[in-house]
Amino acid sequence: MIITKKNIDTMSKKFILLFFVLVSGHAVFAQDNDKVKFGAYGRALQQNTTLGEENDTLHADNVSKGHVLVDLGININPDKRTEVQAIIRMRSDIGGFYTAGSALQLRQLYIKGLIGKYFSYQVGDLYLQMSPYTFYNNNAEGSINEGRIFADFRRDYTNYENLSNKGNYWWQQGATTNFALAFKESKIDSMRVDAFFVRNRPNNYLSGAPAALFHAGGRVTLTSTDKMKLIGNYVNLFEIGKTADIDSVISNPVTSLQLDYTLWNNESTALRVVGEGGYSQLIFKGYETRASKDGSFGEGAVKLNLKPANLLISAGYSYVDPQFYSSAAQSKRVNFANIPSTFPNVGNDPLAAPRTANIFDLVKDTAVYNQRIVSQLMAYDPTLNNSQAYGKATPNRQGVNLDLQYKDSAQKVMANVNAAYLTEIVGVGTSEKRNFLVLKAGADFHIHKFINWKKKLIITTGVRHETTKRGGDPIQSVDLTSTLIDLGLEVEVVNRLDVLVGTKFLTATGNEFITLHNKYNDVSFSNANTANISVNQSLLAAGLKYRFSANTYLTVQDHIFAYTDGNNSVRNYSFNQFLIMFNMNF
Amino acid sequence: MKKIIGIFLAMVLMASCRNKEQLGPDLKVTITQPLAVNTPAVDFAGGGKIFFTAAFENPTAWTITLTGANDAKKYITGVSKEINEANSSWTGTSDVLPSFASGSVTAELTFQVDPAKESVPFTITNKRVSDKPSDALVSNFVVNKRYYMSGPPPGGFKIGYTGPRGWPSDYPNISNTDMVYAQPDGDSYLIMSGIPWDNGTGNGITAYVNYLTIMADNSDFQYGQYFPLNSDPSNVYFNVMVLGTNTPYTWLQANIFEESSSGDVVTRTINLRPSWTGWKLLSYKYSDLAAGSAANSQKITGVQFVLLSDSPTLPGPEVKVGIDHVTFTNNAPYQP
Numbered sequence: 001m002i003i004t005k006k007n008i009d010t011m012s013k014k015f016i017l018l019f020f021v022l023v024s025g026h027a028v029f030a031q032d033n034d035k036v037k038f039g040a041y042g043r044a045l046q047q048n049t050t051l052g053e054e055n056d057t058l059h060a061d062n063v064s065k066g067h068v069l070v071d072l073g074i075n076i077n078p079d080k081r082t083e084v085q086a087i088i089r090m091r092s093d094i095g096g097f098y099t100a101g102s103a104l105q106l107r108q109l110y111i112k113g114l115i116g117k118y119f120s121y122q123v124g125d126l127y128l129q130m131s132p133y134t135f136y137n138n139n140a141e142g143s144i145n146e147g148r149i150f151a152d153f154r155r156d157y158t159n160y161e162n163l164s165n166k167g168n169y170w171w172q173q174g175a176t177t178n179f180a181l182a183f184k185e186s187k188i189d190s191m192r193v194d195a196f197f198v199r200n201r202p203n204n205y206l207s208g209a210p211a212a213l214f215h216a217g218g219r220v221t222l223t224s225t226d227k228m229k230l231i232g233n234y235v236n237l238f239e240i241g242k243t244a245d246i247d248s249v250i251s252n253p254v255t256s257l258q259l260d261y262t263l264w265n266n267e268s269t270a271l272r273v274v275g276e277g278g279y280s281q282l283i284f285k286g287y288e289t290r291a292s293k294d295g296s297f298g299e300g301a302v303k304l305n306l307k308p309a310n311l312l313i314s315a316g317y318s319y320v321d322p323q324f325y326s327s328a329a330q331s332k333r334v335n336f337a338n339i340p341s342t343f344p345n346v347g348n349d350p351l352a353a354p355r356t357a358n359i360f361d362l363v364k365d366t367a368v369y370n371q372r373i374v375s376q377l378m379a380y381d382p383t384l385n386n387s388q389a390y391g392k393a394t395p396n397r398q399g400v401n402l403d404l405q406y407k408d409s410a411q412k413v414m415a416n417v418n419a420a421y422l423t424e425i426v427g428v429g430t431s432e433k434r435n436f437l438v439l440k441a442g443a444d445f446h447i448h449k450f451i452n453w454k455k456k457l458i459i460t461t462g463v464r465h466e467t468t469k470r471g472g473d474p475i476q477s478v479d480l481t482s483t484l485i486d487l488g489l490e491v492e493v494v495n496r497l498d499v500l501v502g503t504k505f506l507t508a509t510g511n512e513f514i515t516l517h518n519k520y521n522d523v524s525f526s527n528a529n530t531a532n533i534s535v536n537q538s539l540l541a542a543g544l545k546y547r548f549s550a551n552t553y554l555t556v557q558d559h560i561f562a563y564t565d566g567n568n569s570v571r572n573y574s575f576n577q578f579l580i581m582f583n584m585n586f
Numbered sequence: 587m588k589k590i591i592g593i594f595l596a597m598v599l600m601a602s603c604r605n606k607e608q609l610g611p612d613l614k615v616t617i618t619q620p621l622a623v624n625t626p627a628v629d630f631a632g633g634g635k636i637f638f639t640a641a642f643e644n645p646t647a648w649t650i651t652l653t654g655a656n657d658a659k660k661y662i663t664g665v666s667k668e669i670n671e672a673n674s675s676w677t678g679t680s681d682v683l684p685s686f687a688s689g690s691v692t693a694e695l696t697f698q699v700d701p702a703k704e705s706v707p708f709t710i711t712n713k714r715v716s717d718k719p720s721d722a723l724v725s726n727f728v729v730n731k732r733y734y735m736s737g738p739p740p741g742g743f744k745i746g747y748t749g750p751r752g753w754p755s756d757y758p759n760i761s762n763t764d765m766v767y768a769q770p771d772g773d774s775y776l777i778m779s780g781i782p783w784d785n786g787t788g789n790g791i792t793a794y795v796n797y798l799t800i801m802a803d804n805s806d807f808q809y810g811q812y813f814p815l816n817s818d819p820s821n822v823y824f825n826v827m828v829l830g831t832n833t834p835y836t837w838l839q840a841n842i843f844e845e846s847s848s849g850d851v852v853t854r855t856i857n858l859r860p861s862w863t864g865w866k867l868l869s870y871k872y873s874d875l876a877a878g879s880a881a882n883s884q885k886i887t888g889v890q891f892v893l894l895s896d897s898p899t900l901p902g903p904e905v906k907v908g909i910d911h912v913t914f915t916n917n918a919p920y921q922p
Contacts, residue, residue: 322609396609426606429613429699475614475700513613513699523610524647524665525698 039073042584045157046094047364051343052562052574059345066094071107082113121177127169128176128196130219131276133297133320134233134254135328137170138391140369141384142362145416145442145462147488147502149541149557150363156583162369164333171371172215174198192221200237200373212240215328215373231258233278237327237375241286252375254280254326256297268307274316275300282325282375282521290520295324295395314403322396322426325521327375329393334368336379341367346573356381359484359504359537360561360575377517383482383508383535386468387422387436397422399436412450415443428515429525432472439465442486455492462486468512480510480533498545500557506537509566534566551585608644611665613699616643621650621695621704624671630678630686631712637676638662638693640669640704647698650674654710658686669695678714683827683865684770685922688713716771716922717913722813724889724912725806727776770827770865771922775910777829778838778893782901791901793837793894800912801843801888812845812885816916819873819881824889825920827867829908830860835897836905842875845885854881859896860907869919886914 046066051059069091076084087108093101110124128135143150155165163171176196183189195218217235224230233256239249256278263271277298284290301316340361344354357368362384370378380389388394399422406415418440424433442462448455463485470478489501511532516524543557558578565571619641628636638650645667652660659682664673680686687710694705717723780795802809815822824842842854854875858868872883889912895905913920 322606427608429608429610431608473614515610522665525610525613 035077037075037077039075040584040586041071041073041160042069042582043156044068044582045579046581047577047579049342049575049577051346052576056346056573057348059343063342064095067101068092068094081115082111084111085109118179118181119177120179121175123175125171125173126176126196126198127166128172128198129167129169130217130233130235131231131256131258131329132168132392133276133278133326133329134235134256135170135217136391136393137164137168137331137333138329139168140333140362141381142359142484142504142506143462144440144464144484144486145444145460146363146486146504147460147500147541148458148490148498148545149488149500149502149543150486150504151488152500152545152553152555152583153557153581154363156585157581158364158366158369161366162333163371164369170328170373172196172198172200174215188222188224190223192223194219194221214238214240227262229258229260231260232256233258235326235328237373249285250375251283251285252280252325252327253283254278254329270305270307272303272305273300274303280324280326282323284520293323293325293521295321297321297324297393299392301401310406310408312403312405314405315400316403317398317400318392319398319425320393320395322424324393324395325375325377326393328373330377330390330395331373332370332378332380332390334362335370336368336381338368338370340365342577343573343575347570349570355573358561358563359384359506360539360559360577363504363539364559364577375521376519377521382468382480382512382514383506383533384484385466386480386482386512387420387438387466396424396426396428397436398425399423410449412446413443415441417441427470428523429513430470430472430476432470432476434468434470434478437467439463455495456490456498457492458488458490460486460488460490468510478510478512480508480512482506482508496547498547500541500543500545500555502539502541504537504539506535508533508535532567536562536564536566538562548584549586552583554580554582556580611647611698612642612644615646615697615700615702617641617702617704618643621669621693621706623693623706623708625708627709627711628678629712630710630714635675635677636708637671638669638674638695638706639671640695642667649696649698651694651696652676652686653692653694654680654684654686655689655691656684656687658682658684660686678710679716680922683867683922685716686710686713716920718915720916721920722809722815722914723806724800724813724914725776726771726911726913727774727909770829770867771911775827775829775908777906777908778891779833779904779906780893781904782895782897793896793900795893795895795905797890797892799888799890802886804888812887813914815883815886815914817884819876819883820871821917822872822883823869823915823919824856824872824875825867825869825915826912827865827908827910827922828858828860829865829910830862831906831908832863833904833906835895835902836860836907837894837896838907838909839892839894841890841892842872842886843888843890844882845887847882851887865908865910867920867922869915872914 048064049062051061069089072088072090074086074088078084085108086106089103089105089107091103091105095101108125110122110126112120112122114120130136143154159165174197176194178192178194180190180192183191197214197216200213200215215235215237217233219234220232222230234253236251236253238251241249256276258276259274261273263273275298277296279296280294282293284292297320299316299318301314303312303314305312334357336357338357339354340357342361342365345352346355357365361368377390388397399420401418401420404417406413420436420438422436422438427433440463445459447457447459463483465483466481468478468480470476483506485505487503491499493499513525518524539559539561541557541559543555545553545555547553558576560574560576562574563572617640619639621638621640624637624639628634645665647665648663648669650662650669652662658680660676660679661681662674662676666673678686690707690709692705692707694703696703776798778796778798782791782793782795784791802813803811826840828838836859838858838860840856840858844852844854846852854872856870856875873881875881891909893905893907895902897903911920
C-alpha cells in the first residue's frame with residue numbers, strides 16, 4: 001500500500017482507537033491496592049518521510065514507519081520497606097502482520113528498599129548522576145532553547161527511547177545504596193554517603209574479546225549549616241580481564257571535590273562560591289609500553305543573586321588538563337559515528353559514505369543516540385559544538401565564562417545569556433593553540449501574560465554562536481564559525497488545542513581539522529578529516545497539538561528539512577516528514 | 587573556609603604547572619634528516635630485508651609508499667620522531683597486487699596533512715619467495731605443462747578417478763596473458779570470459795558461461811589424491827587472486843571439492859561478484875566455508891571455477907574475470 005498523508009491519518013486513527021481500548025482495559029486493572037499499583041506510558045506514532053529529488057535518483061524516496069506501544073509499569077510493595085518495579089513493553093510495528101514486528105519485552109526492572117532504618121538500596125535498572133566532571137550525561141547538540149514542537153518530541157520519543165529522559169542521568173544496571181547521618185553540636189550538620197556498582201554495557205575498545213566492564217564509585221556529602229556543602233566524588237570504570245581471559249585491561253579512576261559555600265544571603269543579595277577540582281587516570285594494565293594518562297581539572301565560580309532585579313550572575317574560570325579522561329562525563333549522548341536511520345544514503349554516488357547526523361536526526365532519530373559509557377573519546381561534529389564537545393569535562397580547555405539568568409516574578413520573561421572564552425592548554429598537531437568564543441542566549445516570552453489573555457501564547461528563542469581560531473602556517477590554521485538559531489511559537493487557539501511552530505537554522509563556514517582518537521585516546525588526523533566547511537541546515541516545523549490532559553496529547557506535524565553544502569552542491573538533500581503522534585503518560 | 591579555597595587554588599595551580607606537550611603528530615612537518623635507505627639493493631629471495639631512515643623535529647604521522655615497476659605497492663606507516671630499522675623494515679611483501687618483482691622500486695615518504703614529500707630509489711635483485719614449503723599451490727597459471735579440463739568426468743566426479751574428464755576447456759591449456767592488466771603473480775594468469783548460451787537441454791539460455799576444474803593430482807605440482815594440508819580446517823586458508831574487469835553481472839563461483847566420510851563429494855562454494863576493477867587477493871578460512879557440516883581439510887580433492895552471469899535479462903553482455911595464484915595455505919592467509 002502506498003502511504004499518503006491521507007491514509008496515514010486513517011491508520012493512525014485506528015491505532016488511537018486501539019489505545020483507548022488498551023487504556024480502558026488498563027482502567028479495569030488499575031484498581032490499586034496497597035501492594036500493587038499500575039501506571040503506563042503509551043504512544044502511537046506514524047512518520048512518513050519523503051526525500052527531496054535533488055541529486056538523487058538512486059534511493060527510495062519515501063519511507064513510512066510507525067508503531068504502537070504501551071509500557072506498563074507494575075509497582076509492587078510486598079512490605080512497607082520494599083518496592084519492586086517492572087516496566088513491560090508491548091509494541092507492535094505498524095505494517096507488521098500476524099505478530100511480525102510485535103514484541104513483548106521487559107524494559108526496566110528494579111527492586112529498592114530500606115535495610116534497617118538507615119540504608120536504602122536499589123538493584124536492577126537505575127539512573128545515576130554525579131558532577132559534570134565525574135558522572136554526567138551531557139545534553140545533545142543541536143538545541144538552544146528549542147520550541148515546544150521539537151522539545152515535546154525529543155522528550156517523549158527520542159530521549160524516552162534512549163533511556164536518557166531523566167535530565168543528565170545515565171541509565172545503568174547494577175546496585176546503589178545510600179545512608180545519611182545527622183550530627184549535633186558539631187561543625188558538620190549531616191553526612192550522606194552514596195555508593196554504586198554497575199555493570200557497564202559491553203564495549204571494550206582494547207580487545208576483540210571484551211572483558212566485563214564495570215563502574216563503581218560513590219560520593220560523600222557533608223553539609224554544614226545551610227551555608228556550606230562539601231562533596232567528595234570517586235568513580236572508576238574498569239575491566240576484569242579474567243572474564244575474557246586477557247591480561248591487558250583498562251581502568252579509569254576519577255576523584256573530585258566539590259564545594260558550595262554561601263558567603264552571604266540577605267533580602268537583597270546572595271553570594272555563593274562554588275567549585276570543583278579533581279584528578280583522573282587512564283590506566284592500561286598489561287600494556288608494557290603504555291604509561292597511564294593522568295590529568296587534573298579545576299573550576300571555580302562566584303554566583304551573585306540580585307533578588308530585587310530577579311537576576312542571577314555567575315562568573316567563573318575552568319581548567320581541564322589535556323590528559324584528563326573521565327569516561328562517564330565525556331561519553332556523548334549522541335554518537336556521531338552512528339548512521340542515521342532516515343535515508344542514510346543520499347545522492348547518486350553509490351560509493352559515497354552514509355551521511356552523518358544532522359539537526360533533523362538530533363531531534364528525531366534514536367539511531368544516532370548512545371547509551372554506552374566508553375573510555376575512548378567519541379566522534380563529534382565541530383559545527384554543532386567545537387569548544388566543549390565533551391561537556392565541561394572536555395580535555396585541553398581553560399577559560400572564563402559569564403552567565404546571566406533572568407526570570408521576572410510573574411514569569412512573563414525568562415532569559416539566559418552565557419558567554420565563554422576558552423583556549424587550548426596545549427596545541428593539537430602544532431604548538432599553536434585554538435581559541436574559542438561561545439555566545440549563547442535563550443529567552444521565553446509568555447506573551448499571554450503581557451496582554452492578559454487567558455490562553456497560552458509563548459514565543460521561545462535561542463541562539464548559539466561559536467568561533468574557533470588558530471594561527472600559524474596555512475597548514476595549521478583554523479577559522480570556523482557556526483551559528484545555531486532556535487525559534488518556537490506555541491499558541492492555544494481554542495481550549496486545549498495548540499498551534500505549534502518551530503524552526504532551527506544552522507550555518508557553519510570555515511575550516512577545521514577533525515581530531516581522531518584511537519582506543520588509547522591518542523590523537524591523529526587524516527586528510528579525509530580535514531574539513532572545509534560551508535554548511536547550511538534548516539528545519540521548519542508546524543503542527544497542532546490537542547491536550548487531553550497534562551500528560552496526554554495528540555499531535556499532527558509536518559517537518560521540512562534542507563541540507564546545503566556550499567562546497568559541493570551534489571551533497572545537497574532535503575526531507576519532508578509528516579507525523580502523527582498520540583502520547584499518553586499516567 | 588579559607589583553607590578549602592586555598593586547597594582548590596593549589597590544585598588548579600599544580601595542574602596548570604604540569605609539563606605540557608603538544609597532542610598528536612605535527613601537522614606541519616619539519617624534516618631534520620632526509621629519507622634514506624640502508625642499502626641500494628636487496629635480495630629478498632635470500633632472506634634479506636631493507637629499512638629506511640629519517641628524522642623530524644616533532645612526532646609526525648608518516649607513510650612510506652613503496653611502488654614497484656609493475657605497480658606493486660607496500661605501505662609502511664608510523665607516528666614517531668624517527669624512522670628507523672625498528673619501525674620501517676620490509677621483507678618484500680605486497681599490500682596491493684601484484685607481488686613485487688625483481689627490479690627498481692621507489693620509496694616515497696608522505697604525511698597526513700602536510701603535502702611535503704621525499705623519495706628514494708632502490709633495487710630488488712631477487713624477489714621474495716611468497717610461497718611457503720607448506721603451501722599447496724593449485725595453479726599460478728604460469729607453467730604451460732598441465733592439461734586443464736573443463737567439465738565433469740563421465741558419470742560425475744569420483745574420488746580416485748584418473749581417466750579423461752569431460753571435454754576440453756574453452757580456455758586452452760595455456761595461460762591467457764592480457765597485458766591490459768598488470769600481472770599479479772608471475773608472467774601470466776587466466777582470463778575467463780563469455781556470454782551465457784543455450785546448452786540444448788531445453789532450459790533455454792541459463793546463467794552458465796563456462797567452468798574450469800583443477801584436481802589435486804592434476805594441479806601444478808601434481809599432488810596425490812588430496813592437497814597436502816593441515817588437519818585443522820580453521821588453520822587452512824583458500825586463497826585466490828581475482829581480477830575485476832568492470833564488466834557488470836560477472837559472477838564467479840569457486841567450488842572446493844572435499845571427499846566425505848562416505849566417499850561422496852561435498853562441495854564448499856564461494857560466490858563472488860567482482861565489483862572492483864583490478865586485482866584483489868581473497869582469502870577464506872576453510873572452516874568458515876563448511877556451513878552446517880564438519881570440514882575435513884585433508885580430504886580436499888579439487889577446485890573448480892564456474893563463470894556465470896547474473897544479468898536480469900539473458901544472455902546479457904559479456905562477463906569477464908581474471909584468476910591467478912590459486913593456493914591453499916596453512917596457519918595464515920597467503921601473503922603476496
